[in-house]
Amino acid sequence: QTGLTALDYGFVNTAATKSDITYIDGDAGILRYRGYPIEQLAKNSSYLEVAWLLIHGELPTADQLGEFDEKIRRHTLLHEDLKHFFSALPHTAHPMAVISSALSALSTYYENAGDPNDPEQVELTTIRLLAKLPVIAGYAHKKALGQAFLYPDNSLSFVDNFLRLNFGNMAEPYEIDPVLSTALEQLLILHADHEQNASTSTVRLVGSTGANLYASVSAGINALSGPLHGGANEAVLEMLGRIRDSGEGVQRFVDRVKNKEDGVKLMGFGHRVYKNYDPRAKIVKESADQVLAQLGISDPLLDLAKELEQIALEDDYFKERRLYPNVDFYTGVIYKAMGFPTRMFTVLFAIGRLPGWIAHWREMNEDPQTKIGRPQQLYMGAAERDLPQR
Numbered sequence: 545q546t547g548l549t550a551l552d553y554g555f556v557n558t559a560a561t562k563s564d565i566t567y568i569d570g571d572a573g574i575l576r577y578r579g580y581p582i583e584q585l586a587k588n589s590s591y592l593e594v595a596w597l598l599i600h601g602e603l604p605t606a607d608q609l610g611e612f613d614e615k616i617r618r619h620t621l622l623h624e625d626l627k628h629f630f631s632a633l634p635h636t637a638h639p640m641a642v643i644s645s646a647l648s649a650l651s652t653y654y655e656n657a658g659d660p661n662d663p664e665q666v667e668l669t670t671i672r673l674l675a676k677l678p679v680i681a682g683y684a685h686k687k688a689l690g691q692a693f694l695y696p697d698n699s700l701s702f703v704d705n706f707l708r709l710n711f712g713n714m715a716e717p718y719e720i721d722p723v724l725s726t727a728l729e730q731l732l733i734l735h736a737d738h739e740q741n742a743s744t745s746t747v748r749l750v751g752s753t754g755a756n757l758y759a760s761v762s763a764g765i766n767a768l769s770g771p772l773h774g775g776a777n778e779a780v781l782e783m784l785g786r787i788r789d790s791g792e793g794v795q796r797f798v799d800r801v802k803n804k805e806d807g808v809k810l811m812g813f814g815h816r817v818y819k820n821y822d823p824r825a826k827i828v829k830e831s832a833d834q835v836l837a838q839l840g841i842s843d844p845l846l847d848l849a850k851e852l853e854q855i856a857l858e859d860d861y862f863k864e865r866r867l868y869p870n871v872d873f874y875t876g877v878i879y880k881a882m883g884f885p886t887r888m889f890t891v892l893f894a895i896g897r898l899p900g901w902i903a904h905w906r907e908m909n910e911d912p913q914t915k916i917g918r919p920q921q922l923y924m925g926a927a928e929r930d931l932p933q934r
């Protein structure tokens with residue numbers, strides 16, 4: 545009622561979480577995983593190499609990477625009974641709801657699953673999650689299509705195995721498309737970690753109670769599903785489709801955003817930390833042009849996205865609020881060109897972000913100093929008062 549905010553009381557949340565994993569400079573548009581610039585990793589590394597780097601803090605040796613890859617391939621199969629779990633869900637189920645609940649269900653097949661106090665369990669669960677989440681995601685996609693689930697093919701690389709689980713079928717051999725593999729590998733790397741974003745903070749907070757790694761990651765997936773967070777890549781495609789179908793034109797849409805008409809936002813724009821161009825968005829934008837050209841696809845939604853970006857970047861409303869494209873603005877156009885349905889876009893974000901979630905959960909459990917525990921609160925409610933006489 546006072547109209548004052550917490551900041552007026554000088555309340556600054558000093559309980560920042562300490563971490564060694566990822567560094568972001570929001571003003572300079574810098575992102576580094578364990579000190580390595582995202583631009584270098586996105587162009588020269590593999591997803592599993594980045595996963596190892598995030599989790600263990602150093603780049604793997606060739607032997608370490610080979611063993612890591614081999615272990616993951618050997619753990620891709622799901623317990624056969626888990627298929628009954630999928631058959632209980634409607635084909636209209638959102639894939640994010642499918643994978644978050646399937647992960648919780650997965651933990652019931654393992655004794656002492658992901659126990660933070662059992663180093664062997666932590667290693668095994670790290671491998672199991674990296675190996676099985678892509679399979680669960682492929683099942684969620686096939687479930688929505690009403691198609692038969694495929695078993696993983698351990699002769700394929702991590703990314704090719706995932707592409708086959710989504711686009712292969714039981715009737716014919718799946719032909720690997722190197723364009724899709726390279727593009728998806730890079731997108732997974734770009735999403736692998738982003739310090740204390742909402743879903744990672746969720747994983748750390750849930751894990752700080754002693755909850756196991758499956759439960760913590762399942763909670764992180766649910767946090768990611770929100771349209772203001774990972775769900776934005778799905779929301780961007782829906783926004784571009786509405787602009788195209790309405791015929792209202794880009795400028796009219798931008799004017800509606802500026803006038804805050806019915807709460808409409810420019811999805812894929814803005815960021816809690818980046819008050820400059822998201823370095824990941826720059827890489828994705830370049831990749832979108834290349835992938836569509838290599839696939840021989842011209843998508844009017846990409847042209848629409850570029851027109852929207854151009855108008856917004858030149859408009860004072862967005863400049864004053866330091867709103868720039870974030871990682872979600874262009875990714876959907878590439879995912880669509882790859883053949884993924886819009887509702888799978890955030891699932892792809894989750895697979896990318898999984899190594900970061902695991903790394904943060906392990907860091908938090910290894911160093912109690914970095915536990916969030918219980919966020920602080922400043923009480924702004926009613927002072928003490930008595931019930932009316934009755």
Ligand code: SDX
Pocket residue numbers: 737738740741742771772773774776801808809810811812813814815816817865867870871872
């Ligand atoms: C991700 O944290 C992470 O690292 C997340 C992520 C990761 O890798 O994990 O990077 C992934 O979640 C990226 C963000 C994806 N979300 C979207 O694209 C949804 C659209 N963006 C917004 O909802 C918003 O920009 C946020 C929530 C992302 C960030 O909000 P901010 O920077 O805290 O801005 P704010 O909510 O305090 O708003 C400041 C002003 C407001 O206007 P005024 O009230 O001052 O007039 O900017 C406006 C807002 O209305 N604004 C927008 C806008 N974002 C902020 N106006 C129109 N369109 C937008 N997208």
